[in-house]
Amino acid sequence: MIQTKTIVQELVKKHGNNRESLIPVLQGIVEKNNYITDEDIIEIANTLDISAGEIYGTTSFYTFLDTEKRGKYVIRVCKSIIAVMKGKAEIIKTIENILNIKVGETTPDNKFSLLEANDIGWSDKEPSMLINEKVYTELTPEKTTEIIESYLRD
Amino acid sequence: MTKMINLKINDIPVTVEEGATILDAAKKANFKVPTLCNHSDLCVAGNCRVCVVEQVGARNLQASCAVPAAEGMEILTSSAKVRRARKNIIELLLSEHRTDCTKCYKNGKCELQDLATEYAVGDNIYIDLVPFNDYSVDLSSPSIMKDDSKCIRCQRCVRTCAEMQQVAAIAVANKGSEQKISTFFDKPMANVVCTNCGQCIIRCPTGALVERNSIDEVFDAIYDPDKHVVVQTAPAVRIALGEDLDFEPGERVTGKLVTSLKLLGFDSVLDTDFTADLTIMEEGTELLTRLKKALVDGDKDVALPMTTSCSPGWIKFIEHKFPQLLSNVSTCKSPQQMFGALAKTYYAQKRNIDPSKIVSVSIMPCTAKKYEANRPEMRDSGYKDVDYVLTTRELARMIKQAGIDFKSLEDNNYDSIMGVSTGAAVIFGATGGVMEAAIRTAYEIVTGKEVPFKNLNITPVRGMEGVKEASVKIEGCVEDWKFLEGVELKVAIAHGLVNANNVLQAVKNGKADYHFIEIMACPGGCLGGGGQPIPTSLEIRNKRTAAIYEEDMNMPFRKSHENPEIKLIYEDFLGEPLGHKSHELLHTHYTEREAY
Known part of the structure; x- marks a missing residue:
């Protein structure tokens, strides 16, 4: 820091x-x-x-002016109603399993924080998430695993 | 020439100056439009919406406090649409407000309650949202109680704290349903930059911000036969107390105030004005001593300009915001605390009373005085110097509780000793008053002559301008003060902490060549204090100011050094101004504090 x-x-x-x-x-x-x-x-x-x-x-x-301790990568999964209909819960579960943290938590090595966000503007391509400022859309559990693992290697 | 705007309010033609709001126009046409977030001392917010009116031809209702009147407007202030909307708005506000009115400290004095009554709001159609929030009452401050469950987020307090005081200890936090008025990281009020001035309290329309009251404790002390209860009354109480007891603003009730305190059962009714006179002796001498050190001895470490120290809101402000200038503040305690220290020493000795049996109560126009009395350094008598501080409002409530018909009371005089005072002391209650009192005495000490102003009225230091500047040329000095011959004494006066902040910035940047600065935390001085009757406005403060100067003109003595009891206390007890005993009992020190 x-x-x-x-x-x-x-x-x-x-x-x-x-x-x-x-x-x-x-x-x-x-x-x-x-x-x-x-x-x-x-x-x-x-x-x-x-x-x-x-x-x-x-x-x-402002949500993005965060005053709580966050990791290097802040993952924000969209929680809009469309995201819910398109399987947001599966995405959350996938990330929670890989990183071994729950929504709102940060990994002990301060690398990842997992949060939910209100509509991030990709309702036509849900489920979606942000990792810091990068957008990932039309997520599946497999695709999500691949993305998170690429960050893990970083 | 100002452009005039013609419009119609409920079909009645009215003409207003350009820039006036629809609300102003309605007032001019003699229609009352209810308001909550609007306040004459503050900028427009337009957030509570109860002032909505209908503009003929427009689709949406307008917040009349926030929309300027425009040529040809046709406004309806009580159409079916307006009435329905307004009642709905009140009901929505109530759904987020803890409506335990009969148990509320502001019961009967709440603007939201008044509106609910006026609109006969019965069973609310909206869900009571209060139980869904985890509200707690902030009792951390000895001066101010903050209860968010009563808050309607009108933000009058926020605007007061930012605009009038430039403190912004409280601000709007979060958004939507979670929006609240809060402090830095939601810290308790006692742990932030809050100066305890109470200006937020006198502008809060509900019971969300009220004073911490000591009414029961004071009654208990009075009822205790073992206790000798002395009470002191601040200058600005006598010209405002009446407002809470059926008098008009600006009516002086000094004699009735004394009588009511006697009827309440206080053992001795004394006057903070006595120690205001004493403050002039001590602070005047301190100023002259600092000037001598700077001008004659060439002492570079003497802090000038010197500022006054009577206003505890101001003291806490400088402790937080300009700690590097603390040596500029006079070391004199405020009149309240001088009185407290003397009540349990000088008074106790003279009256032959065991000081441990004395309960010392003060009636103040101020909520910051409650904090001041609780400062750890305010125990120089060996006891807590001032045990309880009551605001003007609390005293009015005690008088009502005791069933005293205040209006019909006869006048009485203060008891002695420590009850005699001068006109110089009473004007402590108005901005510029301490300065005027100090000049009346210091000029005479230095030159042997009265100040060269008609009737001793030093008008350049009076009035409501935020920062006033004046200078007095010192001529014809007596032998001891020859070094001041020809010196032009430059002074400044600031009231309201926004103005104090401006003056202090100038001092900090070396852009001010004043010798002496009077600062009062509250607009108008103590008469506009946070412990005074509600409501407040510039008009009311002007009336109180006129009353203060009237009181001054009617006093037999008008210069602090002519007060016979002041002469006596120096002969019998204190010795001389700034002497050993004074240092022990009447002077203090300050504490650097965090900037948030």
């Missing part, structure tokens, strides 16, 4: 130290560290002169 102070200062340098920079800075932290810590928020609060409470309000509004 990159040091809070360094990463925040770098991001502020890139995006500017005005109020509007808040979300790009927060996104930058997620991109680098996968989640935002309370120290990150305090550092941003001091730098951008926004209250830590308000920044927490922002992170709690």
Whole structure:
């Protein structure tokens, strides 16, 4: 994990130290560290002169501005009604079995977190999932196993 | 010239200035449109929707507080469509609100309850959603109780904390059905940057934010025959208490306040104004000493400008936000805490009472005073200096509980000792008042003459401007203060923490050349405090201000150093300002705190 102070200062340098920079800075932290810590928020609060409470309000509004500890790869399986009809439960079970974690958990080596997401915009190709920012659609248990194993080798 | 807009409200033609809202226009046409999230001190939110009106020809109803009046609009404020929608909105708000009204501290004083009554909401057609949420009441703060189950998310508190106070200890967290008003990582209120000012409380329409009350504890102390209960009343209580007891804003009720406290059974009814005068002696001397060190001794370590320290909301603010400037804050305790320390020492000795039997109660326009009284350093008498702090609202409730007909009470005077005060003390309750009181005394100490303002009224430091600046040229100094000859004493006054923040930023960046700064956490000063009667508005605060200055003009003494009891306490007990005893009892230190 990159040091809070360094990463925040770098991001502020890139995006500017005005109020509007808040979300790009927060996104930058997620991109680098996968989640935002309370120290990150305090550092941003001091730098951008926004209250830590308000920044927490922002992170709690956006699912992708995660404040809980996450692994290197965050898997988000779509839980829309169409995904459910097309066999999302099977996909979840497959991933849970391979990684030996349940939805909401992170592997002990901090490599994977498994989450569910609201509609990610691929209803015509369910079941679907995101791994960090990459989309995988029309999943089957076999295809899912193959994808996860490719990440395991990484 | 401002452009005028012509429109019709319920068929009645009305003309408003451009920029006015439909709500303003309705008011002008004498129609009341109900509101909840709207507040005259705050920016528009438009989120509660109870103010919806129908615009003839438009498909959707409009939130009248958020939509500007436009030329030719035809507005209906009580059409069938509006009434149906409004009742629905109220019912939806109630479905997310814990409606245990008879058990609620705000029962009878709740804007949502008033609306439910007005619209005769009976059995709600919507499911009660409260049991589905895991609500708990936050009792961590000694000043503020936060109960999310009563919250309707109108965000008046959030806007108050951000816009008026620039603290934003509370903000909107989460979204949709999980949306709530919360703190940094949902920490308890006691563990965040909250200054306890209570401005959120006086703007909360429901019982979601209320003061922690000490009414029962104080009654118990009064009923205890072994206890000697002394009470002190802050300057701003006497000009606002009436509002909760059938008087109009701006009516002074000082004499009735004293009588009611005697009827309630307090053993001695004394005045925080006495220690306000004492504060002037101590703080004035501290300022002059700092100036001497800086100007004569060339001491580079003297922190100037010096700021006042009476407002506990302000103290907690600077402890969190500008800890590097803490040495600029006067070391004087607030008048409440000076009083507390003296009640169990000087007063106890003079009256020959065992200090362990004294219960010291204060009536304050302030919720932050509750926190202040609980600070660990506020025990210099060897006991807790102030045992219980009641807000103006709590006292009004006690008076009602005791069945006292406040309106018909005769006037009475404060008891002695520690009951005599001056006009300089009472104006502590208004923004600029401490500054004015300090100048009245310091100028006279230094020059031997009265301040050169008509009737001692230093008008440049008065009024509702957020930051006021003034300067006084010091001329004709007496021998001891010759080094101040010709010095232009520069002062600033800020009220409301957003303004305090601006002044402090300037000081921090070396862009302010003031000598002395008065800061009050609340808009208008203590008279607009978080413990004062609800509602509040600029109009009400202006009326209270006028009452404070009226009170000042009617006092026999108007300068703190002329208070005979102040002279007496220095002769008999304290020795001299900033002396050994003063340091022990009347001065304090501050604590650096986290920035969140």
